[in-house]
Amino acid sequence: MSHGAGAADLHHEERPELQHHFETPEQQFESGKFGMWVFLATEILLFGGLFCAYAVYRALHPEVFVYASLFLDRVLGGINTLVLICSSFTMAWGVRAAQLGQRRLLIVLLGLTILGGLGFMGIKYVEYEHKWKAGLLWGTHYRSQADGHALHHGDAGTEGHGVAPDGHAEPDGHASEPGAAAEQAAPDPRAGLPPAAAAALPPTVPVPEGRTFGDGENASLIPPAAVGPVGVRPPEPAEDDDDLARRLRNEPRNVHLFFGIYFTMTGLHALHVIVGMILIGYVMARAIRxxxxxxxxxxxxxxxxxxxxVDLIWIFLFPLLYLIE
Amino acid sequence: MTPDHASHADAHVHVVPMKVLVGVWLALVLLTVVTVAASWVDFGHLIGEPWLNLAGALGIAVIKGSLVVLYFMHLRYENPFHGFVLMIALAFVALLIGITLLDAETVQPNLIPDYAPALEAPAAPPGDAPPAP
Structure with missing residues (x-):
């Protein structure tokens, strides 16, 4: 600790903010800052565990990350990075204003910093809402993206009615045999779909009216999957098929794990942003006083x-989550 | 961008010059734009070095993080012990990630066959070895 000799002659009566268990204001300031740095170290360790999960999963399953990166908007993420950087700048400037006794400037800068936090949360909300509607979620809430519905805005609400395979529409045992699969062609799954989503589907063979799939209580008029039963490669894409639709169809297993990591990391970070805004609000109230x-x-x-x-952690989260490939 | 070591009434107060703050802010904005723009360049196809995308993005993030820590968080002007605390935390995160990665790469492919296509699976699991003639 670098204690200056000059502050030792200050008495507690002159410094109302000096707590009785500290000798000098400088000692109090140093102790407070040291405590904060130790706390920040624990925060880094907390996020470090999540970064570790990210690193292991990305090392083992790069294909999941490449696929999931199709659904993250790097422009929105970049704008959010800029918003956070600007609010970090106004905060650093605010500290300077406090040091120089510029009370009005300090209040304005703290207000701008909170605005930055609100802007960040607003953009985050837009991103979360889109993922929520498109089924880009964790665990069993994840919906297959093979039909490309997430990338066509406005379609999000109409998916899932017999097109996207969900839990119960899983093909049964014999449907996964290639021979049976060839006979079990579905009725045209394009019916009622927007053209963009329909174009992403592979060609199919029509089936007779009243054909059921599965047996027992699982029997259904709904064909098992939009892209063909599990284990069968989708048909070769048509000539006008675009690269994006092909990439969407080649969905790897367990993409939901990326979104589990995504929501855990950005969610914990967003929680920190909210706490930070509350703390800045408290400091602002004291600055006004x-x-x-x-x-x-x-x-x-x-x-x-x-x-x-909070800014620092986002600086690392952003390239790791948004800038894959 | 030299630090301002002017002496104040309170020795612990270091006011970061406005020029430094604005310079750091502009540098952070510029680096953000650069990293987003570079993400559209596929170094794997361009010069056959696909790792450059990740390394470049992380390198820029490290530079940005250092700027934030050194200037916005005053670490450059501060008690070096605070920097030591930060480095300890980062070192332990590096240990955690490094050692876990080493372990994951050895164990995981054996656990679930064909589950990690990016990794080379072992030639044959010990149990499935053909019986010796």
Whole structure:
């Protein structure tokens, strides 16, 4: 600890913010900052565990990450990065304003920082809502994206009615045999689909009216899967088929795990953004009351450190989640 | 962008010059634009180095993170012990990820056959070895 000799002659009476268990304001400031850095270290370890899960899963299943990256908008993510960087800048400037006793400027800058946090959360909400509607979710909530519905805005609500295979529409045992599969061609799954989604589907052979699939209580008029039974490659794409539709159809297994990681990491980060905004609001209220000046600005500094850490973590989350391939 | 080591009434107060703050902010914005733009370039197809995309994006993130830590978080002007605390945390994260990755790459392909297509599966699991003649 670098204790200056100059501050030792200050008495507690002159410094109302100096707690009785500290000798000098400087000691108090240093202790507060040191405590904050230790806390930030634990935050880094907390996120480190999630980054570890990410690293292991990406190393073992790069194909899942490449596929899932089709559904992340890097422009929106980039804008969010810029928003957070700008709010980090206003926060750093705010600390400077507090140090220089510029009370009005400090209040304005803290307000701008909160606005930045709100803007970040707003964009995050747009992204989350799209993923929620398109079924780009964790675990069993994930919906197959092979028909490309997530990339066609406005289609999101109409999916899932016999087109996207969900839990119960899984093909039964004999349908996965190639021979049986050839006979079990589905009725035209394009019926009622928007042209863009229909174009993403492979060609199919019509089946007789009243044909059922599966047996026993699982029997259904709905064909087992849009792209053919499990284990059978989809037919060769038509000539006008585009690269994106082909990539969408070649859906790897367990894409839902990417979205589990995505929502855990961005969700925990978003929680930190919300906590940060509340803390900045508290500091702002104290700044309005006139608590801070060149001699005492520790809360501004420490909340600033927290806000910068939130920014720092996003700086790493962004390329890892949005800039795959 | 030299640090301002002017002495203040309170020795612990270091005011970061406005020029430095604005410079760091502009650098962060520029690097963000660069990293997004570079993500559309496929270095795998371009020069046969697909790892460049990930390494480049992470390298830019490290530069951006360093700028934030050194200037916005004042670490450059601060008690070096705080930097030490940060480095310890980062070192343990690196240990965690590094050692876990080493372990995952050895164990996982054996656990679930054909489950990690990116990894070369062992030639034959010990149990399935053909009986010796």
């Amino acid at each position: 006139g608590d801070f000046g060149p001699r005492y600005f520790t809360p501004v500094d420490i909340v600033g450190l927290y806000w910068h850490l």
